[in-house]
Amino acid sequence: MKKRWLIAVMAVLLLVGCGQEETKKVESTETEQSASENIEFPMTLTDAVGEEVTLEAAPEKIISMIPSNTEILFALGLNEEIIGVNDFESYPEEALEKEKIGGMEFNVEKILSLDPDIVFAHESIVGMAEAGLQQLRDSNILVYVVSDAKDFDETYTTIEEMGRATGKLKEAQKIVEDMKVKVEDIQQKVQKVESKKTVFVETSDVPEIYTTGNGTFMQEILNMLNATNIMEDQEGWVKIDPEEIVSRNPDVMLITYDYVEGIVEQVKQRDGFDTVTAIQNDAVIQVNEDTTSRQGPRLVEGLEEVAKAIYPEAFSE
Amino acid sequence: MSKSMIGYIMSISVLLLAIWLGVSVGSVKVPIQTLWDTGADAIATNIVWKIRMPRVVLAGLVGASLAIAGAAFQSLLKNPLADPYTLGVSSGASVGAVATLFFGISIPFLGIFTLPVFSMVGALVTMLLVISFAKLVDRGMKMETIILTGIIFSSFLGSVISLMIALTGEELRQIIGWLLGSVSMRGWSFVQMALPFVIIGTFLLWINRRELNAMLFGEERAKHLGVDVKKRKMMILIGGSMLTGTAVSVSGTIGFVGLVVPHMTRLLFGSDNRHVLPLSFINGASLLIICDLVSRTIISPTELPIGVITAFIGAPVFAFIFFKQRKKGGV
Numbered sequence: 001m002k003k004r005w006l007i008a009v010m011a012v013l014l015l016v017g018c019g020q021e022e023t024k025k026v027e028s029t030e031t032e033q034s035a036s037e038n039i040e041f042p043m044t045l046t047d048a049v050g051e052e053v054t055l056e057a058a059p060e061k062i063i064s065m066i067p068s069n070t071e072i073l074f075a076l077g078l079n080e081e082i083i084g085v086n087d088f089e090s091y092p093e094e095a096l097e098k099e100k101i102g103g104m105e106f107n108v109e110k111i112l113s114l115d116p117d118i119v120f121a122h123e124s125i126v127g128m129a130e131a132g133l134q135q136l137r138d139s140n141i142l143v144y145v146v147s148d149a150k151d152f153d154e155t156y157t158t159i160e161e162m163g164r165a166t167g168k169l170k171e172a173q174k175i176v177e178d179m180k181v182k183v184e185d186i187q188q189k190v191q192k193v194e195s196k197k198t199v200f201v202e203t204s205d206v207p208e209i210y211t212t213g214n215g216t217f218m219q220e221i222l223n224m225l226n227a228t229n230i231m232e233d234q235e236g237w238v239k240i241d242p243e244e245i246v247s248r249n250p251d252v253m254l255i256t257y258d259y260v261e262g263i264v265e266q267v268k269q270r271d272g273f274d275t276v277t278a279i280q281n282d283a284v285i286q287v288n289e290d291t292t293s294r295q296g297p298r299l300v301e302g303l304e305e306v307a308k309a310i311y312p313e314a315f316s317e
Numbered sequence: 318m319s320k321s322m323i324g325y326i327m328s329i330s331v332l333l334l335a336i337w338l339g340v341s342v343g344s345v346k347v348p349i350q351t352l353w354d355t356g357a358d359a360i361a362t363n364i365v366w367k368i369r370m371p372r373v374v375l376a377g378l379v380g381a382s383l384a385i386a387g388a389a390f391q392s393l394l395k396n397p398l399a400d401p402y403t404l405g406v407s408s409g410a411s412v413g414a415v416a417t418l419f420f421g422i423s424i425p426f427l428g429i430f431t432l433p434v435f436s437m438v439g440a441l442v443t444m445l446l447v448i449s450f451a452k453l454v455d456r457g458m459k460m461e462t463i464i465l466t467g468i469i470f471s472s473f474l475g476s477v478i479s480l481m482i483a484l485t486g487e488e489l490r491q492i493i494g495w496l497l498g499s500v501s502m503r504g505w506s507f508v509q510m511a512l513p514f515v516i517i518g519t520f521l522l523w524i525n526r527r528e529l530n531a532m533l534f535g536e537e538r539a540k541h542l543g544v545d546v547k548k549r550k551m552m553i554l555i556g557g558s559m560l561t562g563t564a565v566s567v568s569g570t571i572g573f574v575g576l577v578v579p580h581m582t583r584l585l586f587g588s589d590n591r592h593v594l595p596l597s598f599i600n601g602a603s604l605l606i607i608c609d610l611v612s613r614t615i616i617s618p619t620e621l622p623i624g625v626i627t628a629f630i631g632a633p634v635f636a637f638i639f640f641k642q643r644k645k646g647g648v
Contacts, residue, residue, distance in 0.1 A: 207500075
């Protein structure tokens with residue numbers, strides 16, 4: 001059982017890795033049978049924390065613990081099956097109408113009362129949610145911990161994993177294919193720009209200016225877009241000294257939050273920031289926080305938004 | 318040379334050194350000449366004049382305010398543990414400020430002074446409540462009574478702040494960021510906003526320096542010495558609250574300064590309030606300038622919260638001086 005599953009995974013990876021023409025060929029030979037095996041329940045999957053999760057049938061009642069999972073599940077067309085979501089959902093609209101199971105601290109009782117077939121947790125919350133997840137497992141609720149993707153490729157894998165677990169592998173592969181085409185297109189456009197720009201990403205306002213350093217999704221996006229993050233020597237999310245922004249002098253400033261009204265104007269008027277190239281060239285741009293950080297299908301939108309913000313000239317035609 | 322004379326010379330030298338370091342050291346090293354050199358690099362000039370200088374000045378004002386307020390409260394209440402934080406006055410000021418942000422209050426007549434004024438009112442009301450309640454519980458107003466009352470009020474006001482934060486939703490990060498305590502990126506406008514109140518508050522305490530000395534012997538004795546206790550006490554409370562409210566409104570909650578600085582000053586230079594007040598003012602400024610310097614340079618370009626540094630530097634220094642004095646048989 002396990003071995004067959006492994007072969008199936010490898011076949012899928014092969015399929016994903018190939019170009020379109022080759023895909024057809026592969027599909028006709030070995031993949032056809034393994035793909036059908038994939039959607040065959042019962043199946044046993046191993047999640048991000050090494051737990052084996054056995055599904056008897058495609059889940060009909062699904063709970064998503066974090067917004068990125070929710071976005072993927074909706075994209076897979078599981079609108080009906082999703083019965084519970086996080087408090088902080090924002091997309092799609094339909095997600096807002098679903099039952100809420102809590103925010104950072106989820107409500108175990110609520111989840112139990114909804115009697116889900118599977119709960120999609122996330123590797124990033126395991127640290128603080130482990131006890132709660134164990135309570136769910138002890139109550140015989142299937143918990144599948146989705147791995148925390150570091151880049152686009154890992155996100156593709158995540159989408160496919162979730163597709164497999166919900167019997168929607170084909171849909172998942174379609175989403176990933178579409179994403180790849182768009183990413184390719186955006187990357188081609190920015191490759192044409194002559195000079196690489198430097199970027200500062202701001203994730204919260206004064207007095208606590210936080211930025212994204214190495215190892216964040218934003219760093220990955222900037223790398224893909226042929227742009228330099230001026231804080232790439234920092235690890236993760238860090239609170240940064242404002243002087244440092246002025247002295248490193250970015251060409252573009254990206255604002256990824258919207259909790260302050262008129263923030264772009266405020267940033268431009270900050271004391272001492274008037275010598276910064278981004279401010280002189282009016283290149284302070286607000287981008288959507290969700291699409292640039294949630295590991296789901298909308299990442300391509302985020303990528304495009306950031307690309308347009310940094311290299312508007314590449315998208316002018 | 319008298320002890321107080323040495324105190325002034327030492328304190329002022331330390332303050333000048335602190336200012337010099339505060340202005341020239343940072344993630345970008347800037348020689349002090351940049352301040353007057355017109356031919357200096359534009360970015361460096363900009364950083365020094367518009368980001369670093371206001372920061373140093375503001376840190377100085379906040380530190381000075383908290384320290385002199387702490388010194389006055391300690392003498393007034395004859396309580397070595399009194400300071401704007403232990404008395405709950407800072408929490409009161411925070412409630413005033415958070416309420417202003419929460420309800421989006423802006424009084425046209427007050428303009429940019431709305432926030433500090435509300436903060437001061439919060440501080441003063443809390444101070445009065447704490448004192449009246451402590452008096453109600455224990456007419457003698459023992460040290461523990463006042464501190465316990467302060468803790469009761471602090472916890473209650475803290476929960477009021479938490480409640481307001483929980484209800485704000487979107488602006489939550491703005492308020493939390495503000496509460497954490499920082500003098501970063503406030504600019505000259507905050508200095509302008511704070512300065513008049515710091516001057517008035519300090520003046521109110523300064524003119525009562527002799528009365529504070531008299532009150533150290535108890536209110537009854539002070540009365541016999543010809544002090545109009547009621548009026549003077551009110552002046553001191555208003556002055557102290559004004560300083561605390563101003564400090565909190567421009568920088569959020571920064572702890573430890575009001576407790577450590579006056580004690581250090583007294584231990585080093587004697588406990589005559591005529592000198593303790595001004596010396597605490599100067600030393601408070603130096604301490605916070607240095608703490609801010611450390612907070613932004615120790616893991617540069619990342620910043621640490623300044624409160625971490627005030628406690629980290631303040632507590633051991635305090636312990637060391639306390640220990641030495643005890644060994645000498647002082648205090």
